[in-house]
Amino acid sequence: MTDLNLLYDAILNGKLEQAVEVTNQAVAEGIEPQEIINGYMIKAMEEIGLRFQNGEAFVPNLLMSARAMKGSLDILRPLLKGSNSVSMGKVVIGTVKGDLHDIGKNLVASMLEGCGFEVVNLGVDISSDKFIQAAKENKADIICMSALLTTTMNYMKDVIDALEAAGIRKDVKVMIGGAPVTEAFAKQIGADGYSENANGAVALARQLVSA
Amino acid sequence: MRVSDVISFSELGLTLSDVYESMGYRKGVEPDSQTTALVARMLADLEREVKPAYVLKTWPGKVEDHSVVIDGVVFDTPKTIGKILQGAHHFALFIITAGQAYDQWADRVKQQGDILDAFVADAIGSATVEKMGLYVKIKLDQLLKGANHSSSFCPGQYHWPISEQSKLFTLMGDDTLGVTINESYLMHPIKSVSGIIGIGETLNPKITACSLCPRVDCFRRNAEHV
Structure with missing residues (x-):
């Protein structure tokens, strides 16, 4: 069973390859994309944003996290069905x-x-x-x-x-x-x-x- | 008096810390190992290709009311800057550029599509021209043999309209190192800076544009607000 906390950590720490690897594992195990996105990925982005706001993270950290997030989203987007759109706008x-x-x-x-x-x-x-x-x-x-x-x-x-x-x-x-x-x-x-x-x-x- | 030179990176003394600061890191704070390795690699790459340059020319001039007047050209300097430059009997005008080779290098980096690489390339360019600014001030100190001068002020800083850059370029004539300005007064190559330094016994070099700026939380601030 994939530990999705590793995905949270990968996005928070800007590790693209790790994020992609864990996302692929989670998909292979049939975990719902929406659960992966809402439960772990968006939370990791919120945390890095908070750290940036507090001066504990810097622009490169934001960019690396965004890059890792995008890598995972690119895998999950095609799997979202019907009204389960990942787009915020x-x-x-x-x-x-x-x-x-x-x-x-x-x-x-x-x-x-x-x-x-x-x-x-x-x-x-x-x-x-x-x-x-x-x-x-x-x-x-x-x-x-x-x-x-x-x-x-x-x-x-x-x-x-x-x-x-x-x-x-x-x-x-x-x-x-x-x-x-x-x-x-x-x-x-x-x-x-x-x-x-x-x-x-x-x-x-x-x-x-x-x- | 006119001086102009192309500077090697070793002479310029641009450090990794300079680039980190340009990326928004506070003095003494180091990025993570992934980012430090990236900066070191890109800086080494840039050093092979880019040759920053400067040109500096002096003219007799004066401040009338709050306007700097040089060779019949009247700069619409804001009152605060005019007051700071009051007492200047000569002015040094300068153009600094990381050069066309920098623009080409940064464009190549951007085209590769990695936003972090593009951000680091931009920060290295900014750090380069900032360091060149310090280099030019040291050069001016040597040329003036200890005579007093103000800090540098650039069109676009502290309520000085960026459109005033056209007057500065008019005075410099063809002697601009190939730097040009477009209809928005944006310089090409993009990592270029132009400005003016007052020369005179009563001027205070410690009052900088940064010290006048009210944005107290700006990460680029390098002086107390006065």
Whole structure:
């Protein structure tokens, strides 16, 4: 009988190979995927997130855990049947037009994916048209925008205005982040939320999809 | 006065600890063995390919009201920075870059698709230009033979609009090591820094942009808030 605590440990400690191995064993033994995900994997991600929040873990720890989580989810996703979807929601993410910084945005994408969201990562220098098209095509729950420059952060407002003009603002939540961005700025431009780090972004995304 | 050079990593003295700090680890805190091995491997890889460079030029100049004025170019420096630079009779403008080879290396790492590797590559690039900043200040100290100067200030820091970078590049002319700015004032190669240092007897080098910034919990903070 597979000890699923080993899976919890593997994800918490960012051990991809161990996570994949234990997941495969559990599947072979016929353990329900939903039980594996809810009982062990999500709990491990919550714990690493908590440690990060408390300054006991760092970005590489988050990334390694997210990588291990994704490795296990890739095995379990095809086995989920009917309404037992693993997806917490669908996120379209990108760095806004004029800005080519992608590390922070990719951290957020990776953490969201590791925590069960379906993520469509558009890349950098993304226009409002591209955000809208991707949101429509993917029936996104959330649009996530990043900017690292004071000169490009204002484009986030253009995207929100374009969502209004396209008539889909009410269908999609908007969250923003990046070094010059603040909670006050998020409110000012009409975004639904702001997070200052990747872990907070996951918590915010969960909150927005359950609202 | 103009100085420019390409610096080897051994001369630069970039350490693993510098990279750890750039990754968000507090001073004295070491990552786990998997991460330390990754950083060491990637740093060694980078050192073979990348040659950071700098160019530094000085001009006579002054502060009028709160604006720095150099060779007829008026910088819209915020009042606080203008006050700190008051008394400067010359200014050193500099551009530092990890170079095009860094961008190519970091792109290759990203294309391999591992987010942790991409994060470490980015942190190494940031640590490189930060270390170059210290190197340039030491170089300036040597050139000024003990004459006093301010800390460095960069467009984009502390309410100084990043658009002001275009004025700095105008003054530098073609002497930019191949660094360019786009319509968002983003520099290429991406790991590049440009800035200004005041030279004058009354200036205080201990007041840095970091010490002015109100983000007291920033992991990059290296000075007390003043």
